Amino acid sequence: MTILDQLRGGLVVSCQPVDDGPMDRPDIVAAMAMAAVAGGAAGLRIEGVENLRAVRPCVDVPIIGILKRDLADSPVRITPYAEDARALVAAGADIVAYDATPRVRPEPAAAILAAIRDSGALAMADCATPDDGKRAHADGAAILGTTLSGYTDETAGKGDGVDLALIAVFRELGGFVMAEGRVNDPARAASAISAGADAVTVGTALTRLEHVTGWFRDAVVAAAKGR
Numbered sequence: 434m435t436i437l438d439q440l441r442g443g444l445v446v447s448c449q450p451v452d453d454g455p456m457d458r459p460d461i462v463a464a465m466a467m468a469a470v471a472g473g474a475a476g477l478r479i480e481g482v483e484n485l486r487a488v489r490p491c492v493d494v495p496i497i498g499i500l501k502r503d504l505a506d507s508p509v510r511i512t513p514y515a516e517d518a519r520a521l522v523a524a525g526a527d528i529v530a531y532d533a534t535p536r537v538r539p540e541p542a543a544a545i546l547a548a549i550r551d552s553g554a555l556a557m558a559d560c561a562t563p564d565d566g567k568r569a570h571a572d573g574a575a576i577l578g579t580t581l582s583g584y585t586d587e588t589a590g591k592g593d594g595v596d597l598a599l600i601a602v603f604r605e606l607g608g609f610v611m612a613e614g615r616v617n618d619p620a621r622a623a624s625a626i627s628a629g630a631d632a633v634t635v636g637t638a639l640t641r642l643e644h645v646t647g648w649f650r651d652a653v654v655a656a657a658k659g660r
């Protein structure tokens with residue numbers, strides 16, 4: 434079965450703890466990854482070479498690797514360099530995701546796509562708009578993700594939910610569509626599939642305990658105030 438066939442119709446769990454929080458350790462990320470697979474995850478999304486090295490020997494499912502950098506002169510954070518892509522594949526990524534927006538970036542997206550392809554991995558384009566997906570699809574990205582919808586200047590204020598309209602546009606393009614971003618409960622995950630996604634990635638709601646705790650805390654505090 435191909436990597437895409439393994440992911441099709443399945444859940445990908447993004448195991449990205451809150452930066453510098455108490456769970457931001459490779460051994461804990463590996464434990465999260467194993468728990469996700471035990472719970473039925475068809476794939477994983479893992480940030481950083483150290484975390485990938487810790488996770489890879491523990492699981493058999495496909496891994497989408499990313500490397501996040503905070504650059505001084507570019508808003509692009511996800512796998513901005515071809516060298517990053519090569520390092521992720523060397524650490525065990527089957528798929529490498531990269532920022533596919535047209536924003537100012539340190540290296541052309543084409544160089545990153547070439548590095549991913551030459552390393553023998555599949556490319557996932559993290560997109561914000563229909564045009565991002567069209568460009569990435571034409572450039573040969575195997576997976577189009579809605580990951581960055583709501584997180585660029587152009588798409589800020591997209592609302593709280595999943596970008597179902599973007600999923601539908603990507604579906605029409607004909608590639609493999611990944612719903613990602615703010616899939617915070619099972620109903621949203623199901624709606625993403627109904628809108629045309631081939632697979633769904635969930636991060637925060639499963640692996641950022643601080644954020645999820647905050648959601649419940651806020652609900653409890655608000656309800657207690659209104660009593």
Ligand SMILES: CC(=O)N[C@H](C=O)[C@@H](O)[C@H](O)[C@H](O)COP(=O)(O)O
Pocket residue numbers: 447449499580581584613614615616617634635636637638
């Ligand atoms: C915008 C951006 O940088 N997204 C990142 C990409 O890897 C992660 O911070 C998200 O957690 C991931 O996309 C999953 O989304 P959510 O956590 O909403 O389920």
